[in-house]
Amino acid sequence: MCSVINRVKPVQRALALGLRLRTSTESLSCTAADSRRFCPGVRAVLEPLQATSRRCCSSMASTKGLFFRQLYELESTTYTYLLADTETKEAVIIDPVLETIDRDLKLIHELGLNLKVAVNTHCHADHITSTGLMKKRLVGLKSAISKFSGASADIQLSEGDKIKFGKQYLTVRETPGHTDGCVTLVLADQSMAFTGDALLIRGCGRTDFQQGCAKTLYQSIHEKIFTLPDECLVYPAHDYLGQTVSTVGEERKFNPRLTKNLEEFVNIMNNLNLPKPHKIDISVPANLVCGVHEL
Ligand SMILES: N[C@@H](CCC(=O)N[C@@H](CSS)C(=O)NCC(=O)O)C(=O)O
Numbered sequence: 001m002c003s004v005i006n007r008v009k010p011v012q013r014a015l016a017l018g019l020r021l022r023t024s025t026e027s028l029s030c031t032a033a034d035s036r037r038f039c040p041g042v043r044a045v046l047e048p049l050q051a052t053s054r055r056c057c058s059s060m061a062s063t064k065g066l067f068f069r070q071l072y073e074l075e076s077t078t079y080t081y082l083l084a085d086t087e088t089k090e091a092v093i094i095d096p097v098l099e100t101i102d103r104d105l106k107l108i109h110e111l112g113l114n115l116k117v118a119v120n121t122h123c124h125a126d127h128i129t130s131t132g133l134m135k136k137r138l139v140g141l142k143s144a145i146s147k148f149s150g151a152s153a154d155i156q157l158s159e160g161d162k163i164k165f166g167k168q169y170l171t172v173r174e175t176p177g178h179t180d181g182c183v184t185l186v187l188a189d190q191s192m193a194f195t196g197d198a199l200l201i202r203g204c205g206r207t208d209f210q211q212g213c214a215k216t217l218y219q220s221i222h223e224k225i226f227t228l229p230d231e232c233l234v235y236p237a238h239d240y241l242g243q244t245v246s247t248v249g250e251e252r253k254f255n256p257r258l259t260k261n262l263e264e265f266v267n268i269m270n271n272l273n274l275p276k277p278h279k280i281d282i283s284v285p286a287n288l289v290c291g292v293h294e295l
Pocket residue numbers: 076124125126197203204205206207238274275276277278279
């Protein structure tokens with residue numbers, strides 16, 4: 001019994017801290033097999049942890065028929081997400097970065113995917129999107145961004161729109177506050193939310209440029225993201241501490257900014273005193289035209 005408790009406690013600690021667990025097969029599979037032999041009290045602790053571990057693997061999908069991959073761009077610390085219908089091979093890419101276009105297109109080609117839409121969660125200030133260049137390289141690809149972003153794209157998104165790929169789709173939830181044109185993209189079964197720079201893991205997007213507004217961001221996150229199921233996985237556009245994924249439940253409980261009341265939140269956001277993103281002056285104008293100067 002003691003040795004079992006000793007194995008469970010680090011897992012609980014890791015979950016409480018929001019750290020990524022290794023996959024169930026690596027860290028919990030033997031205990032899953034063993035768990036049937038444990039007393040009900042131990043099983044009650046262990047089994048939800050095994051389920052969470054399976055769900056929290058940052059690059060796997062638990063939705064049937066969904067391919068999912070989290071990709072990373074080193075310089076701007078950006079996460080790009082590739083999702084596809086495993087049957088039809090239709091795919092969507094979220095927040096692709098210019099520097100990693102060759103890597104992303106190679107992967108799409110190797111996997112035999114038919115990329116339908118390249119979507120930006122907002123007009124990024126810290127890096128240049130690859131959506132415009134991708135359109136030049138992939139026939140039929142459409143770019144998408146919020147109609148409130150001020151940026152040009154083939155598809156101007158607004159609240160409730162669906163981005164379809166095969167039998168799967170993402171629903172658009174407008175989550176302004178970091179910028180006017182920020183959207184969160186939610187998978188049909190609400191198991192995953194791509195929050196851009198609105199909600200970050202244990203943080204949130206800054207509100208001191210690009211029409212940022214702390215009050216608006218607070219309302220967006222509480223009304224449009226924290227109303228999703230607790231188990232919904234949160235995939236942000238950036239993480240500066242190496243964290244890859246969180247959940248709505250975790251962020252509701254542990255996010256040091258969003259657990260405050262509105263007044264305290266506004267005060268925190270108005271006193272972040274962050275330096276401007278070093279590429280802001282080239283990124284914003286470029287991203288207003290999908291990262292290229294003619295579409
Ligand atoms: N050092 C980076 C920029 C870092 C930064 O400002 N990140 C933004 C998201 S990208 S617009 C942000 O909202 N950060 C919130 C925070 O609390 O860190 C660079 O020079 O590019």
